Amino acid sequence: MPGPDAPSLPVWPLPLLIALLFVVAAHAAYLLSIQAGHVPACVPYVDGCVSISRAARHGVGNHLFRLLVIPCAVLHALVWLLAHRWLRGGRWMSVLGVGSAIALAVYATFLGTEGEAYRFLRRYGVVVYFGFGYLAQLALMRRASRTQALSARVIAAMSWVSIAMLMMGIGNVVAGLVLADPLAKDRWENVFEWWLGLLMVGWHAVLAAGWRQKGLVVNVQAHDPR
Structure with a gap:
């Protein structure tokens, strides 16, 4: 166990790094794909001309995306394990959070590969990432609110x-039901996907602010040469 004089490290940069890595990965991959002629240029948050997956599926953009997102998935898992220890409980929160991180790693690993099995892994990887991640976030907010582990403003x-x-x-589901034109349906699904991805990692940026406000740290056991 770390002693009273063990050095401590702040943990708030970890969830902030999740947000930064994902945002840089998605947008840099898209710009590289535009330059290579793989995808059209637009403002995807408004025009929905391309999904995140398609934007990062080809060439150098694909390699960059995987290079950044796989470590991002590792950080996801670490943050949820730290949250479990910080809140002294919340088993399902950590299970869902780590499951979401694994799904993100699977999605990034197989993005750009061909074959029905790989397509299945990509499709359900992103669904599980968003679904499990969202439920884990709700569980953390509930537990942090009950224990007053975060300020009311952060919650x-x-x-x-x-x-x-x-x-x-909900908008994505409604668009799928009411739009008959497949192209229009795809455009709206892409718009929702970009915004949902930004919000998902944006939530982690808010968590980073909350952890920084609370001064949350982890103690590191110093090496004893004796």
Whole structure:
């Protein structure tokens, strides 16, 4: 066990790094794919001309995306394990969070590969990532609110992000039901996907602010040469 004089490290940079890595990975991969002529240029948050998956499926953009997102998935798992220890409980929260991280790693690993089995892994990898990740976030907010582990302002910010994510999900379902034109349906699904991805990692940025506000740290056992 670390002693009283063991050095400590702040943990808030970890969830912030999740947000930064994912945002850089998705947008840099898209720009590289545009330059290589693999995808059209647009503002995907408005025009929906391309999905995140298609934007990062080809060439150098694909390699960059996987290079950044796989470590991002590892950070996801680490953050949820730290959250479990921080809140002194929340088994299902950590199980769902780590499951979401594994799904993200699977999705990134097989993005750009061909074959029905790989297509299945990619499709359900992203679904499980968003689904499990969202439920884990709700569980953390509930437990942190009950134990007053985070300030009311941080919980409120997290709640607004979660509500926006829910609205994106509902909008995606409604668009799939009411739009008859397949191209229009694809465009709206792409728009919702970009916003949902941004909100998902944006929630982690709010968690980073909350952890920084609370001064949350982990102690590191110093090496004893004796």
